[in-house]
Amino acid sequence: METVVSPSAIPTVSISDLPKDRVALLDVREDDEWAAGHAPGAKHIPLGELPERVSEIAELTDGPVYVVCRSGGRSARAAAWLNASGWDAVNVEGGMKSWHAEGRDVVGQPGAEPEIL
Template identity: 65%
Template sequence: MPQQVPNVSVSDLPEDVTLLDVREPDEWAAGHAPNAVHIPMGELAERLAELPAEGNVYVVCRGGGRSSRATAYLNANGWDATNVDGGMKSWHAAGRPMVSEAGAEPEVI
């Protein structure tokens, strides 16, 4: 049975949070939340020191699958992590701000 992880909808996500984006570099470059921390899921275990030791970490990916696994991993290793339900697709659909690294119109790929 899969481990249950805490989830929050984009509409219920507090404004000033630590948002961890675990998508791949090309996905990040196309469009991401301003001020998000980018650590691709495959690098998470070796880059844990980049996350704040205190407070909740909200984890996002494209649709919620990778971020759910990353949330479970973080919670098992001492963080208070919550998965952002629906990922960046829901973030974008809700009209939350996005930026891109290439200067183009941000998009979720």
């Protein structure tokens, strides 16, 4: 995954501008981050596995896929790679930290308080 794109060339959306319903959300964080807390309904594919599992995105949507990580760095890389590969991908600015700060729902392990790692 060697796509290098200027950050300003990557489509980006803030959490406040992200629709609350029917959003195809792809979380590219690592397994432990996902387990600790993630957006309900998101698809989890760690960044390092994305090239091998990219076909799973078709299950999410035939429209744009919104890519999220912890704070926006990994998701920007993933969105750039996806766009270069023919997908319609948008980076979620501020990642799950902003998601949580905006009061959006977060789920985690059963019986544990969800947190953003």
